[in-house]
Amino acid sequence: MACGLLGIILNALLFAGKLFAGMLSGSVAVTADAFNNLSDAGSSIVSMLGFKLAGQKADSYHPFGHGRMEYVAGLIVAMLIVLMGAELAQSGLEKIAEPQQVTFTALTAVILSASIAVKLFMFAYNRVIGSRIGSVSMLAASTDSISDTAATAVVLISAVVSHFTGIQIDGWCGTAVGLFIIYAGCRAAYDTVSPLLGQRPSGEFVENVKKTVLAHREIEGVHDIVVHNYGPECVMVTLHAEVPAEGDILALHDAVDAAERDLEETLGCIATIHMDPVVNDADTRRLREETAEAVKRIDQRITIHDFRAADCSGGKRLSFDALVPFGMEKSDEELTAMIRDSAAAETGCEIDVKVEKGYV
Numbered sequence: 001m002a003c004g005l006l007g008i009i010l011n012a013l014l015f016a017g018k019l020f021a022g023m024l025s026g027s028v029a030v031t032a033d034a035f036n037n038l039s040d041a042g043s044s045i046v047s048m049l050g051f052k053l054a055g056q057k058a059d060s061y062h063p064f065g066h067g068r069m070e071y072v073a074g075l076i077v078a079m080l081i082v083l084m085g086a087e088l089a090q091s092g093l094e095k096i097a098e099p100q101q102v103t104f105t106a107l108t109a110v111i112l113s114a115s116i117a118v119k120l121f122m123f124a125y126n127r128v129i130g131s132r133i134g135s136v137s138m139l140a141a142s143t144d145s146i147s148d149t150a151a152t153a154v155v156l157i158s159a160v161v162s163h164f165t166g167i168q169i170d171g172w173c174g175t176a177v178g179l180f181i182i183y184a185g186c187r188a189a190y191d192t193v194s195p196l197l198g199q200r201p202s203g204e205f206v207e208n209v210k211k212t213v214l215a216h217r218e219i220e221g222v223h224d225i226v227v228h229n230y231g232p233e234c235v236m237v238t239l240h241a242e243v244p245a246e247g248d249i250l251a252l253h254d255a256v257d258a259a260e261r262d263l264e265e266t267l268g269c270i271a272t273i274h275m276d277p278v279v280n281d282a283d284t285r286r287l288r289e290e291t292a293e294a295v296k297r298i299d300q301r302i303t304i305h306d307f308r309a310a311d312c313s314g315g316k317r318l319s320f321d322a323l324v325p326f327g328m329e330k331s332d333e334e335l336t337a338m339i340r341d342s343a344a345a346e347t348g349c350e351i352d353v354k355v356e357k358g359y360v
């Protein structure tokens with residue numbers, strides 16, 4: 001919180017200083033750069049507010065808590081930034097059409113240089129503290145600071161060039177800063193919309209879930225992991241745990257319950273585990289291995305689970321789920337047919353396959 005406050009104060013000071021310099025010199029580029037810093041101060045304020053709203057406890061209307069409020073706040077800020085960037089780009093374009101004399105003074109140069117120094121300090125500060133405490137938002141702020149440094153440097157260089165050569169590039173430079181602000185706003189919008197739509201969880205999180213569940217030796221494997229994220233305070237996980245079909249159901253259920261509790265304690269997520277019995281006699285195991293082989297021949301990345309071998313008239317009927325990756329050229333229907341043919345040719349059994357895509 002304190003570091004957020006420091007950023008807001010510094011950005012507000014930079015805005016005031018550069019707005020003054022922009023009005024003094026009549027430069028749209030310097031004014032646009034001033035508003036760039038105002039947008040940073042504004043987004044820090046809204047994210048602090050969002051953080052407060054997001055921290056509200058769950059209630060009867062919102063049992064999943066208010067964590068996603070932070071993303072909604074971020075989206076509103078991003079839209080405001082894009083609007084402001086468009087406004088600034090427009091005044092830059094007007095200045096290209098009708099160039100006006102820019103009076104560049106030493107004071108403008110001093111203010112812009114001081115601004116670059118302050119932004120470099122904010123870059124280093126956010127980077128060092130952000131990596132020490134592992135704060136994603138501080139690291140994002142450090143990236144933002146370094147691109148602001150570049151924008152101000154461009155404005156300063158263009159002012160110096162105009163002053164000594166008499167070439168009027170102030171309008172172009174103002175337009176460029178406006179476009180830069182639009183770009184930053186679009187990127188911020190993407191970053192907040194993405195978690196609202198629902199993202200794939202990090203590979204590290206999924207690995208930790210697997211490791212925690214498989215620490216219980218009764219559980220032989222896991223599949224169909226789904227992670228729902230309502231903000232860091234409310235993460236819900238469902239998964240299927242593979243347990244030996246011949247085991248004692250009460251003992252296995254105890255193990256599954258213990259795994260759910262472990263997930264809550266170590267990863268802070270609410271877990272629901274569904275038990276899938278796995279038959280391990282020699283016949284079934286051979287059929288499962290042959291089927292897995294046959295499926296891999298279509299694409300190395302396809303895996304199978306929930307494998308059942310049932311007797312039917314004149315032979316066996318194999319039913320299983322096939323997990324296929326996103327971005328395959330073939331449609332699910334085509335893949336279903338290919339897997340069915342390939343597995344039937346390999347095992348000589350009747351095949352009942354369901355093709356599915358994963359959530360992790």
Ligand SMILES: [Zn+2]
Nearest residue numbers: 274275276277
């Ligand atoms: Zn099941």
Ligand SMILES: [Zn+2]
Nearest residue numbers: 224240276306
């Ligand atoms: Zn399953």
